[in-house]
Amino acid sequence: MKELQSEYQCAINLVIDLIGGKWKVLLLWHLNEGDKRFNELRRTIPEITRKMLTQQLRELEGHGLVKRTVFEEVPPRVVYSTTDFGRKLQPVLYGMCQWGDDYAEEQGIQMNSCWTGQDFMKK
Amino acid sequence: MKELQSEYQCAINLVIDLIGGKWKVLLLWHLNEGDKRFNELRRTIPEITRKMLTQQLRELEGHGLVKRTVFEEVPPRVVYSTTDFGRKLQPVLYGMCQWGDDYAEEQGIQMNSCWTGQDFMKK
């Protein structure tokens, strides 16, 4: 598990350590849509391997951005959700998405929009 | 040079391709403080190598987020600045920084604040 430093020159460096991983922003984004199970996330992000999914989720959990809830059943059921703090990032992620959409439009890039922004705006 | 895809499932994936590089967010952040020369950036981010700095700047430039201005002098002078579009990301970066600051405070992480947020807020 990647440890955070005890001191940072600038908050942006801390943020990069927290959500700079290859899949973390994507995971947080999808978890902000709603709680998700392990294989549900795999289906949402088909390119991710089990190993990477586990690892990135564990780091997000370790840093307090994601909560992991295990239901003691057979077969096992595990649900991932964002913590209050992870959820605080939502406006930022949303801003990123908007900016990305702007970029795509300006550059004529196609978007198969899994766009959850509207839901967010209603709040 | 890393090419963008012609189509994305979701804007967040595009954003990750645009600024997901190891140093890109950091570079954009520092360039938002003001235009900077090559070695100035190296001093600001001592851990980055010349190679990486060049490469990441070239990608940002290629994607239209950063502008590179060469002054034909001896010795050469090259100034990097954010484009209008790159600048549009500033509120997002600022939001990330605020969130990082919150996190640091909650977790008791030390911050040697190169904090340019205040300047931003005045606008």
Next chain:
DNA sequence: CTGTATCCCCGAGGATACTG
């Protein structure tokens, strides 16, 4: 279903020397 455990490859990126 939700993961570990292993093995292994490949390419991001560091170190260093050189250049216009």
Next chain:
DNA sequence: CAGTATCCTCGGGGATACAG
């Protein structure tokens, strides 16, 4: 000053098999 050009290492991350 602002980069290229080379070489080489190292670990991120894929593939696969196995486990509770």
